[in-house]
Amino acid sequence: MTGDGIASGARLGPAERAANFDRLGAETFDVLIIGGGVVGAGAALDAVTRGLSVALVEARDLASGTSSRSSKLFHGGLRYLEMFEFGLVREALAERELMLTKICPHLAKPVSFLYPLSKPGIERPYVASGLIMYDTMGGARSVPRHKHLTRAGALRLVPALRRDALVGGIQYYDGQVDDARHTLSVARTAAAYGAVIRTSTQVVGFLKESDRVAGVRVRDVETGAETEVKARVVINATGVWTDELQRLSGGRGRFKVRASKGVHLVVPRDRIASESGIILKTEKSVLFVIPWKSHWIIGTTDTDWHLDLAHPAATKADIDYILDHVNKVLAVPITHEDIEGVYAGLRPLLAGESDQSSKLSREHAVARVAPGLIAIAGGKYTTYRVMGADAVDAAGEDLPGRINPSCTAEVPLVGALGYQALVNQADRLAATHGVHPYRIRHLLDRYGSEIHELLAPANGPDGDRSLLQPIPGAPDYLQVEARYAVTHEGALHVEDVLARRTRISIEYAHRGTESARRVAEIMAAVLGWSAAQIDDEVAAYQARVDAERRSQTEPDDDAADKVRLQAPEVRGRIASPVA
Known part of the structure; x- marks a missing residue:
């Protein structure tokens, strides 16, 4: 056990x-x-x-x-209330509650959002009526109820907003998860x-x-x-x-099934002065500014995609769309130079009568x-x-x-049982393992009660203490996490570790290229790779990053798709159609 x-x-x-x-x-x-x-x-x-x-x-x-390219939220879907999809919202809120309290409390956390009000009069009662329903349907059990704010109160919560961009605001809560x-x-x-x-x-x-x-x-x-x-x-x-x-x-x-592309940007936390996430209504959908550790995730787009399903590509137009909309409310605009990560995913929507994927x-x-x-x-x-x-x-x-x-x-997920007790014991765990308490809390929020198994290779008389050092270029992650990704979590390629077992590929400006070789070396010790295989894995990952960067400068989907597909498929024997 x-x-x-x-x-x-x-x-x-x-x-x-x-x-x-x-x-x-x-x-x-x-x-x-x-x-x-x-x-x-x-x-x-x-x-x-x-x-x-x-x-x-x-x-x-x-x-x-x-499932690795979402907005990373457990949420009821506030905007679905406008579509009268009350059953979907109620169901989603019940699931969110389960995730936060029973199924995976180590992974799922409450997250605050500010809804800035831009029009005096009818907008506040209209939005508030939706949030009253949201809370009543189950949205205010393990998180606080929504709260009305004046313009001054909203700006204290989110100083990054332009004063003329709002007349007030409403704060509410949802759930967040590393998908x-x-x-x-x-x-x-x-x-x-x-x-x-x-x-x-x-x-x-x-x-x-x-x-x-x-x-x-x-x-x-x-x-x-x-x-x-x-x-x-x-x-x-x-x-x-x-x-x-x-x-x-x-x-x-x-x-x-119809594929709808959603693009997100990742920017450093210090680029937006705020104690809360932000939700903005656009002409097509909604735009989230989501707190993500030392970053913000900003997204998403919602456009049809008819090209390669495995590697959807973000375009310059997608990035500009997000920047244009978020900058309408920010006192200090976000620029292309501020962007550390970009990712694009495809939503599997049931094809309906509407031509707009955002309305499916x-x-x-x-x-x-x-x-x-x-x-x-x-x-x-x-x-x-x-x-x-x-x-x-x-x-x-x-x-x-x-x-x-x-x-x-x-049924709680692996790592959930005993999590809260271990959080309370974080200082003692830190002393036992020789790791800073902050680091222990960070690991608990990723691995929960599996933390002992995670750190075991670095402990004991035969333990390798170097595994407790950060991954090069990614100080938020320890080298032992790359090893655990292979021994316990099924990672077979460097990309699996950098893009999914960790989120190094979107959280650092180098997008994982500075970490790839050391991760490959750690993986090689478990998987038996030769020096040539290590070189191949590093080269394949570098090619992926290069192709993604170049695709994000292209003007449209067709051009971006062609550039993105120039990177070799790391799972070389895969064929279409794929599972």
């Missing part, structure tokens, strides 16, 4: 990876899930905790798509309860028995090895790849598209647990007997 009471099966290291490939080919699973984003991981956890045998395969890395770490934790928790979780494992075909889907054929994109995976029901949880997987299965889908519903849909094949798409990050449960409910039609009801509302 690990320190938090969850079985040590949560470990996703090289040995587990090898064993899991053998299991994929040898066992018949009740449920096979395609897609390692938060919905797929959520479905895996839901199914395995109902007592079903479960496997999940992902062509790239856990959270490598949409990639959270998705990883959901997947590892599923593994702890017995699910087979395997990344770099691409679905290349479907197995059929008469008119029924009976499993898939997968390829290990690291080695090229292939095997057949038999399952009583397959769940397609591939987000923006839903339609491509549907075509690969040879059937017709019940709904279409964030509701999700589940369909039994063929005997033995379920598809789920749409939705929003916050409601992943509900989506996973709905997918498994639908899968029940293809499973013998009656399946147990979902219990994930009562």
